[in-house]
Amino acid sequence: MPENDTPAAQSAPEPLSDPAESGKPFRREWLLILGLFTLITLGLMFLIEEYGRQSLAAVPTRTFMPPAELREVRLEQFKLSLRVPSNWSAPIVRDAHSFVISSDGSADTRTTAAPFMYIVVDALPVFSRQLNFRTDLREPTAQLDALVEALNRNGPRFNRAAIFSGSPYPAAIVRGFERGNALTIILMRLPDERWLYIGAQAEAQFFRAYESSVFLPVVNSIRLLQP
Incomplete structure (x- = not known):
């Protein structure tokens, strides 16, 4: 094999x-x-x-900080006088057309800011530099609705403009909510034909307290300085 x-x-x-x-x-x-x-x-x-x-x-x-009694402040550069809480800061001028009143003394107007009021003098020309909206409406509610729409704050969380009766001058108001805050926008027509924009903001849970004790009393105290 x-x-x-x-x-x-x-x-x-x-x-x-x-x-x-x-x-x-x-x-x-x-x-x-x-x-x-x-x-x-x-x-x-x-x-x-x-x-x-x-x-x-x-x-x-944050907690609600009760404001002290109001004191008068004269803003000669804006030809205005108004009353602010004595335990808040004096108005902080941001530019030639605006100033801020805040509870913590800052000029911060972001959504995380402490309660504040942001006031723009001669508001329609100021806003129309960057926004496209009608500025020839003399009726405050119509003019405020036009401005709010241009500011993109006319969604479901903001109501339509209504007459604001507490002001010494013709004015309208819008209320709304944004990112946990409540806010109001007031547009006021001064006797010298300037329009005053007043935005107020605080956390939603404290807003009514600030509105009744600070925001509305300040608005109602605004006066045009006589020459």
């Missing part, structure tokens, strides 16, 4: 692999991936929790 035909000379069949042994590397890789995913998830949860804790700590806790 030829040598290469002997059973010993024929190649022996490879032994079958144990399924349990062949699956071990795959299971080890899968467990490693699962462990890494768990560590990453826990790390992200920790970072999110820490960021939320720091964010909450950075937001000031």
